Amino acid sequence: MSKFAEFLEKNPWRRNPWFETVGEAQRRASKRLPKSVYSSLIAGTQAGITVHDNVEAFNELGFAPHVVGATPDRNLTTTVMGQEISMPVMISPTGVQAVDPDGEVAVSRAAAARGTAMGLSSFASKPVEEVTAVNDKIFFQIYWLGGRDEVAARIERAREAGCKGLIVTTDWVFNIGRDWGSPEIPEQVDLKALAKMAPEIAVRPRYAMDWIRDGKVMIPDLSAPNLVDKGQQGPTFFGAYGQWMGTPPPTWDDLQWLREQWGGEFMVKGITRLDDAKRAVDIGATAISVSNHGGNNLDGTPATIRVLGPIADAVGEDLDVLLDGGIRRGSDVVKALAFGAKAVMIGRAYLFGLAANGQAGVENVLDLLRMGIDSTMMGLGKDDIADLDRSDLIIPEEFERVFGG
Template identity: 80%
Template sequence: MVTNPWARNPWFETVHEAQCRAKKRLPKSVYSSLIAGTQAGVTARDNVDAYSEIGLAPHVIGVQPDRELSTTVMGQDLSFPVMISPTGVQAVDPDGEVAVARAAAARGTAMGLSSFASQPVEEVTAVNDKIFFQIYWLGSRDEILARAMRAKEAGAKGLIVTTDWVFNIGRDWGSPEIPEKVDVKALLRLAPEIAVKPRYAMDWIRDGKIIIPDLSAPNVSRGKGQPGPTFFGAYGEWMSTAPPTWDDLQWLREQWGGPFMVKGVTRLDDAKRAVDIGATALSVSNHGGNNLDGTPATIRLLPGIAEAVGDQIEVLLDGGIRRGSDVAKALALGARAVMIGRAYLWGLAANGQAGVENVLDLLRMGLDSVVMGLGHKSIDDLTRDDLIIGEDFERSFGGV
C-alpha cells in the first residue's frame, strides 16, 4: 500500500510545493540551511514579497501563437532566461552539483558553480558545457588565479566573482549548527534528526555502503586531484583574506581573459565601477538575504541599475525568484536573465535531478504564459509598460 502521495506523483506544481517536499524529506538542520537569512530575515523576505507589489497589464486580444524565450548570457546560449546561481556544498542530494548541472543541461541553460561546491569543477563541466565558475577573493593573488585557471582548463566559460558577503553571525530566530566535518561524532549528534527522515538516509546508501556527505571544498584545493580544505576551513581562509579592491577585480578580469561577472551589486556607483573594469556582466544581488539585513529586495534596485548601465553591461538579477511571472517582471525592468538559488535547491532536495528540471520547467512555463498574456512574441518585447508599479516601489542609492 502506497501511503505517500508524492511517491505516486513525483512532479510538483509549484516551487512552494518543492519547498514543502524538501522540508518533509530533509533533516531539520539541513532544511534550515536552505531557508537561512541574515539576522531577522528582513531582506530574505523582501526579496520574495516585493514581487507581489508589481501587477501585470495583460492584453485580451493579440495573443501570439509562438513565443521566443531564448537569450544569451556571457556568450552562452540559453533556451530561456533562467540560470543556476552558485551555492555552496549541496548535501541535500548525493549527486549534488553534478545532478544540478545535468538538469541545467537538459533544459538548455547555464550553471554557476560555487568555489565551495562539494563536487570538483572537472566533474561538473563534464556533464554541462555551459558552466560559469564562481570565485571568492580567498588567499593570495597567485592562489586565486590558479583556481580560476584550473576552472578554465576544465572548460568553464566564464568567471563569477562574488563580492557581497560580510560574515554576519546568526539570525534572530536561530541558525542551524552545521558540523565542521561529517565524522562519527557528528553522525551521532545528527542521528535523531536523520532517524525520522528515512528517505534522506536511504538516498545516501548505495550498493550496501553508506556515502558520507562531503563537506570539503575540492575547488579550493591547491590543484586538480588534491584534497580541498573543509567547508569551514575554506570559509576561515576567506574571512582572513583582505577584501578585494576594484583594482584587484580588474587585474583578475584581465588575467582571466574571458567573460567576467561581478555578483553582489546593489549600488549605482558599484554598477558603474563594474563597467569601468571591463566586466561582461553584473548581478544585482544581496546574497539571497544572507549579507546585510535591511538591504532592499533586488527587484526594487534593478530598474535604477539597468537604466544607468544596462546599455554597457549585461545586467542579471538574483534573489526571490519563485514563479515564471517573477522572471517576466525582472526582464521587463531591465534584466537580461535571472539566477535562481533556493528554488532549485528545494527541487534537488525534493526529487534530485528530476526535481531541478521540474523547477526549471515551472519557471519556463510560467514565463511563457505571461509573455502570451501580455500579447508579446518575445521576451525582448517585455517593458515597464507591461507592469503596474506603485510610486514608492523602487529603491536607488549610490548615485554619483
C-alpha cells in the same frame, strides 16, 4: 542490484515524481531534509528582513495585460555572457549541496537537459571537472580568498576544465547570529556527527535512504575540492570559510586584475548601488548580477527587484544585467525582464527541487519557470522576451529604490 537496493526502489518512502509549484518543492524539501540541513537552505541574516523582502516585493508588482493579440509562439531564448540559453533563467552558484548525493553534478545535468547555464560555486562539493563534463555552459564562481597566486591558480583550473566565464562574488559580510537561531552543520560528516544528528535523521528516513547505495552508507563530502589543485584534498567547508573570513576584502583594482587574468566573460555579483554598477563597467566586466546574496548579506538591504530598474537603465547598454533573489515563479522572471534584466539566476528554488527529487526535481523547477514565463508572455500579448518593458507592469509609487548615484 542488491536486495537492499531493490527494497529502496520499491519502498513507499521514495519520492513522488512531480510537483506543480516551487512552493510544493520547498514543502517536500522540508519533509525530507533533517532540520539542520533544511534550516541552512532557508536562513537569512539577522532579522531576515532582506530574505523576506526579496520574495514579497514581487507580489507588489502587477501586470497590464492585453486581452487580444496573443501569438501562438513565443521566443524565450537569450544570450548571457556569450552563451545562448533556452530561457532567461540560469543556475546561481551555491555552496556545498549536500541535500542530494549527486549535488552539483545532478544540477549541472538538469541545466544541460533544459538548455541553460550554471554558475558553479568555488565552495561546491564536486570538482569542477565533473560538473563541466555534463554541461558545457558552466560559469565558475570565485571568492577573493587567499593571495593573488592562489586566486590565479584557481581560475586557471576552471579555464582548463572548460568554464565559459567567471563570476566573482563580492556581497557578503560576516554577520553573527540570526534572530531565529542558526543551523548547526557539522565540520565533517563522520560517525560522531551522524550520532549527534541521529534524532533528526530518524524522523527524516528518506534523506538517509538516499545516501545508502547497495547497502553502503555514502557519507556526504563537506569539503571544497575546487579551492586546491586538481586531485588534492580540499579543505573542509568551514575551513575554507574561515580562510575567506581571514582574507582582506578585494579592492576594485583587485577585481580589475582578476578580470585581466581571466580575459573572458566576467561577472561581478553582488551589485545593488548605481556607483558600483558603473565601476563594474569601468573595470571591463561583461555582466553584473543585481544581488544581495539571497538575504545572506547585510540585512536591511532592499529586495533586488526594487533596485534593478535604475541599475539596468544606467548600465544595461554596456553589459549584461542579471538579477538573483526571490524568484519563485515564471511571472517573477517576467517582472525582472520588464525592469531591464537580461535573465535571472535562481538559488533556493532549484535547491528545493534538488532536495525534493534530485536531478528530476531541478528539471521540474526549470520546467515550471519556463511554463510560467510563457503563459505570462501570452497574457501580456508579447511574443519575445526582448520586447518586455515597464509598460507591461503596474508599479506602485516609491516601489523602486535608487542609491549610490
